[in-house]
Amino acid sequence: MEKTNVETLYEWLDQTTELIQHHVNEPYLESLSYTMEIVFSQEVPVDIDESLSTKLKQALDELTIDAYSSEEKRKANQLAIIKGMTGSTQQQHLMTPETVSLMIGYLAGKLLSDKTDPVRVFDPAGGTGNLITAVLNQLVQEKEAFASEVDSTLIQLAVWNANLQKINIEFFHQDSLRPFLLDPVDLVVADLPVGYYPDDLRANEFKLKANEGHSYAHHLFIEQSLNYTIAGGYLLFVVPEFLFDSDQSDQLQQFIHEHAHMVGVLRLPDTAFKSEKHQKSILILQKKGHHTHSPKQPLLVKMPSFTNTNAMGDILGQINNWFQTYKKELSSNE
Structure with a gap:
C-alpha cells in the first residue's frame, strides 16, 4: 500500500x-x-x-x-x-487522544460559528501544543492564540510544533495557576491536569481551594480559566469522569453555577482511553454575562466508539440539530 x-x-x-x-x-x-x-x-x-x-x-x-x-x-x-511518550512514567507526558482533539475542534467551530471578528483562544494546559493546534486548524476565523505549559520539554515541542505548522501562538512558560499577562479570551480549551496542586499558598488565592489539605489542580484550572475568559465566552475542558463525584465536587458545582452556564457534557467512549479509571468527558461551559442564558436543554451525549461510523453519523446529526436550536435561543435572547 x-x-x-x-x-x-x-x-x-x-x-x-x-x-x-x-x-x-x-x-x-x-x-x-x-x-x-x-x-x-x-x-x-x-x-x-x-x-x-x-x-x-x-x-x-x-x-x-x-x-x-x-x-x-x-x-x-x-x-x-x-x-x-510511550512508557513514560510522568503523568503530564500523556497526550490528548487525536479523536478527542478533533471533537473539541468541531465543538469549538459550532460554538463560535456566528463570530466574525478574530477569535482569541487559550490553552492553560498546553502540553505539546497538539490540542490547541488541532482546534485552530478547524476554526475558520482569524485567530490569536495563547498557551501555557510549565514543563520545559513539552513547551519546546509545542513551540516547534506551532512553528512547523506556521501557526502563531504566544507561549507562557510558567505555572498555569499563577497570574498571566493576558487579556480575556473568547475560548479556552484544555485537557485538565488531574490531581493535587502542591502549592497551598498559591491555592489559597482561589475560591475553589480545599478547606483542608491540598486543593485539586483540575478544580483550580477551571477557576483560573474562567478568570481569563470574556463574559459570554466558552470553555471546553477534557475532564475526568469523576469530576462531579469527588469529595470537593459540591463546592465546584456551586462555583460553576455562580459563574457559568452548563452548556453540555459529552461522555467520551470507553475505547478512547486505556482503562475505566482514565475515562473522561468533554465539559462545555459559557461564562455568565449580562445577556447570557442557560440553554433550555443542555447538550448531554454519550459518544459511541469513534470507529463506529454509522453511530457517529447519527450522534453528529443530533449534535448539529441541538446547536441549531441553541443558536436560535441565543439570537432570540439578544
Whole structure:
C-alpha cells in the first residue's frame, strides 16, 4: 500500500530523531525537539559533530516540508511525540487522544460559528501544543492564540510544533495557576491536569481551594480559566469522569453555577482511553454575562466508539440539530 503523507513525514521525523538520539545520547523527546528545530530552520547547526552534520544535511535534502499541510505536520509530529511518550512514567507526558482533539475542534467551530471578528483562544494546559493546534486548524476565523505549559520539554515541542505548522501562538512558560499577562479570551480549551496542586499558598488565592489539605489542580484550572475568559465566552475542558463525584465536587458545582452556564457534557467512549479509571468527558461551559442564558436543554451525549461510523453519523446529526436550536435561543435572547 502507498504511504500517506502523514506516515512518510512521521517516518522521516522518527528516523532523524533516532539518528540524533544515537549521537547525543539524549531522551527521544529532547532529540525530537532538535529535529523539529532543524526542519523549521532548514539548516544544521555548525557546532555539532561532523559525522552527524553530514547525515542530517543529507536527510534535510530528502525532505520538502512545504509539500505537507498543517494538519499533516501536526499529525506526524503527534505520532512522533506519542512514540517518545510511550512508557513514560510522568503523568503530564500523556497526550490528548487525536479523536478527542478533533471533537473539541468541531465543538469549538459550532460554538463560535456566528463570530466574525478574530477569535482569541487559550490553552492553560498546553502540553505539546497538539490540542490547541488541532482546534485552530478547524476554526475558520482569524485567530490569536495563547498557551501555557510549565514543563520545559513539552513547551519546546509545542513551540516547534506551532512553528512547523506556521501557526502563531504566544507561549507562557510558567505555572498555569499563577497570574498571566493576558487579556480575556473568547475560548479556552484544555485537557485538565488531574490531581493535587502542591502549592497551598498559591491555592489559597482561589475560591475553589480545599478547606483542608491540598486543593485539586483540575478544580483550580477551571477557576483560573474562567478568570481569563470574556463574559459570554466558552470553555471546553477534557475532564475526568469523576469530576462531579469527588469529595470537593459540591463546592465546584456551586462555583460553576455562580459563574457559568452548563452548556453540555459529552461522555467520551470507553475505547478512547486505556482503562475505566482514565475515562473522561468533554465539559462545555459559557461564562455568565449580562445577556447570557442557560440553554433550555443542555447538550448531554454519550459518544459511541469513534470507529463506529454509522453511530457517529447519527450522534453528529443530533449534535448539529441541538446547536441549531441553541443558536436560535441565543439570537432570540439578544
